[in-house]
Amino acid sequence: MKIFLDTGNLKEIEAMVPLGIVDGVTTNPSLMAKESGDPRAIIKSICDLVQGPVSAEVVATDWEGMVSEGRELASIDPHVVVKVPFTRDGVRATKVLAGEGTRVNVTLIFSAPQALIAAKVGAAYVSPFVGRLDDISVDGMGLVQQIVEIFEAFSFATEVLVASVRGPMHIVEAARMGADVCTCPVSVVEACFKHPLTDIGLAKFLKDWEKAQASRT
Secondary structure, X not given: OEEEEEOOOHHHHHHHHHHOOOOEEEOOHHHHHOOOOOHHHXXXXXXXXXXXXXXXXXXXXXXXXXXXXXXXXXOOOOOEEEXXXXXXXXXXHHXXXXXXOXXXXXXXXOOXXXXXXXXXXXXXXXXXXXXXXXXXXXXXXXXXXHHHHHHHHOOOOOEXXXXXXXXXXXXXXXXXXXXXXXXXXXXXXXXXXXXXXXXHHHHHHHHHHXXXXXXXX
């Protein structure tokens, strides 16, 4: 399963890329609004850093505006994936952009029928928002399971990109279900490195080593 970072912050990305686990990045208008500078220049810098899929989202709400903005975003860098919301206009825009060879990430997916429709019009990715569903007492990961099963049954090339991830267990569940991608805030990726038994074990190894070295002097 691929791991994407869900951020628009260059410093966060620069810190994570050397680890070798970052396959791509997803951004959205809310994330980009937190950053200073030209959003398109930031997207280009992210593409240069990651050398993998980088989702850049349109802010237009009509299909013609989405197509126009999507073409502009796609021209920034070959790694850009145009992100559009799941609406009637978004579906129409996805059909046009995908038909032109542009990869599209259909976002704000909250049901299996939405994911199915997005796949039928050629979306490269669908992004089910698991955390937001959990927030309203709906099984977010259950939705991911449904989408994975549907896509496998009909051999859709569309990848399932699990979004709105709140913790490491979402990553584990997504991987076990066979999701293609999990996009995570940096804090969630950082949490995957932490385990008390790892810390205790390392401290013991080092302490034992120090004792052994001291006994030889």
